[in-house]
Amino acid sequence: MIGKFIVFEGVEGGGKTTQIQLLRNWLLEKLQSGQPLSKSPDLEVIITREPGGTKVGKTIRELLLNADLSGEQIQERAELLLYAADRAQHIETLVKPCLERGAIVLCDRFIDSTIAYQGYGRGLDLALIQQLNHIATGGLKSDLTFWLDIDVEIGLTRAKNRGKIDRMEQADIQFHQRVKKGYQELAKNNPLIVQIDANLTIEKVQQQIQEIIIQKLVKWKYI
């Protein structure tokens, strides 16, 4: 793969969507301006997300997060498999083709979300989740993952203030604390996960991200 796959992770309300958009604008400006000397004037920067990055994924997302199932609960293993199905479709039809043609892909959530939410949050078997992640991705890994680390209560307040909350956001606070613990454990064991203090202002969070990205762009020979 000649492109780069950059993932954003973390608990609700950490600012992933906001930061991804700002980073895309900044990257395009930086790399296409020719100043400093850009080696990639025609670079594509794609924004996508899980669940919901494809047409199939949008339907799965709706089912997982917002559908009115008249009181029927989605079972934990069914939920796990739905996230995996979304991912399999997303990687094969969108992410891989973009990476193959050299794009930078900015993705809102990926395999670490399943480990954090279904593994640490719901308590499903971590080895099984790793296996399923491998099947869904065909072994594709991110080149860099930003973990937007925010106090759980601040994140949930931000998400609630934004408006209607979805099925996952309705879970109790202990669930979200377990999810955060999951990210802490993942970050301890994976040097490609970069922890960002997401409690700060939008500008300060973006600044931390850009500082890391600049180093990576040099390393990856984009600039």
Ligand code: Z5A
């Ligand atoms: N999920 C799962 O369980 N397993 C899986 O394998 C996968 C996902 C892939 C959907 O994700 C759900 O799917 C998610 C996990 C589960 N659980 N939930 N809910 P999602 O990414 O679509 O939804 P989300 O994580 O809840 O994202 P979010 O709430 O949209 O948060 P965000 O993208 O990180 O934040 P934001 O939209 O940029 O910002 C939220 C609000 O805060 C907004 O009003 C901003 O203007 C404001 N904001 C942002 N940054 C700041 C700062 N720095 N200061 C003040 N206010 C800010």
